[in-house]
Amino acid sequence: MLDFLQAVSDGVLFGATYALIGIGFTLVFGVMHKINMAYAAASVGGAYAGLLVLQVMAGAPPWLVFLGAFLAGGVLGWMVYALCFHFIPLSNPLATLMSTVGMLLLIDEVIVHVTAGMPQNYPAMFDDVMLRAGEFSMRGDLLLVFAVSVLAMIGLLALLYRTSLGLATRAVSQQPVAAQLCGIRLVRVNALTFVVTGLLGGLAGAMIGASVGTLSPLLTTPLTVKGLIVTVIGGLGSIPGAILAGLLVGGFENVLQLYRGVTERDLYVMLLLFAFLTFRPGGLFAAKSGRD
């Protein structure tokens, strides 16, 4: 029983990063009704770019690396928008899907090329701290990951519900044409959505790097799949859904890793997705049905 609780708590703490990735997918979907397949790759790319801080300034504290990843993620997010969405007519859903998949492969290959395919060590904070309650313990670095992710989510929600940019974003996601008629610049809102999700992604990438200890280009595929699964389970376009689903998937996979081993655990995450698709296709927080 204790093992079970331990696995759940570790998994839920790590699941906060899945939630961040899921939010990125869901936000772009909400605003543009498009999937940005390059998102998880750009997040990992941002985390890698954060390592450049260590190149410039040897012995820089980890939080500076995280900040670098956060900012680099924003830049990458804007680049993905400019290269994969800006010039492509939005009426053609296949084209943006394909262009972002191309971008995913490109970012992946750039990472492999620059690092020669070697996994890179990633700095962590509080990795020597261990909170204990009898046999039960909580890793300090995972707690930090969780706390940073929660702060980022609060920041995002504040941005969406307390600022005029957030108001514009929500307006565009509800009725793009009406929003445009009210003088909201669609292109600007779309681009800024990518920057905001990119910032979140860079942070998520850095948090994943910090809690795993290394970054490797092998992370991008599983992260893309997990992020998309989180998005679907939470309900496409729903931010609270993505948060809850991220924590759920994190806890679920860690429990199955405990009982079935690391090679099989992802198989059960897929089964969880199919269970949701069959019994609750709209996800936890299904958006009201309207246009597709």
Add this chain to the structure above:
Amino acid sequence: MDFYFGLAQLIGVHTLLGLSAYIVLLTGQVSLAQAGFFAVGAYAAGMLTVLAGWHLVPALGASALCGGALACAVGFPALRVKGLMLVIATLAFGEGVRLFFFNFDYQIAKGELKVGPVGGEGFRQIRFFPENGWETWEVMLFIWVFVAGAMALLWWFDRSRYGAVLRAVGEDELAAQSVGINLTAVKVSAMTVGGAIAGVGGGLYAHYTTHIEHASFNILLATFAIAYPIVGGLRSVYGTLLAVIFVQGILVEGLRFMGDWRNLLFGALIVLAMNLRPSGILGKGRHA
């Protein structure tokens, strides 16, 4: 010369993969599960010829059946969701199949050595062609017979009422439904045909490479599968063939002199192609 025969084999198998995604795309559905059906076909055909000692032709029939049946089974729950949700569901399914084969062990002793798929190591010794003394060009011809068959079948579909129904669903589901077309039947049948074609392609792939492993059936292969018809355009089956020749023949082989940079260029070229011609090479123009 064998190099070119080998390249032609690769192009043939990838054309089958692309065609399997083509028919699903006609109904307006994007399936990233084609690599999964391809994998199932590869393992099924390989196990039948190596472990059960079947001839390749019935084994390929069996892999078409496996691929088709699985696609049909996936089609029903997955097609309850539409558009982008389907992309995600099929992507997860494809990854699920890959992970299944990553964990799949089934070996039997054959003479002195044990044969069969072994999890992460993959499935070696699929030696039907060398054991029966097939030359490379014979294998190539054999593959292209299937490619020609699949292309003729899809070309015929395009000419028939069925093709019109497929395109009607792809153009506008609501309109198609309101003239009495059964959406589920159309989509699931397209998915089934696509799965069967991918299964045959997988079976052929397993036999000409002689060694398959889970890592070959990754998200990149699924991307290739939908990239061919999208890059080639959905107007005709030739677009897919053209795209495979363009990608595998020119990009992958022609850029070999660039070494490591080749892969970099591949992603960049997809991005560029989609910016310049969003409807595909043979598709409508930019502002159509």
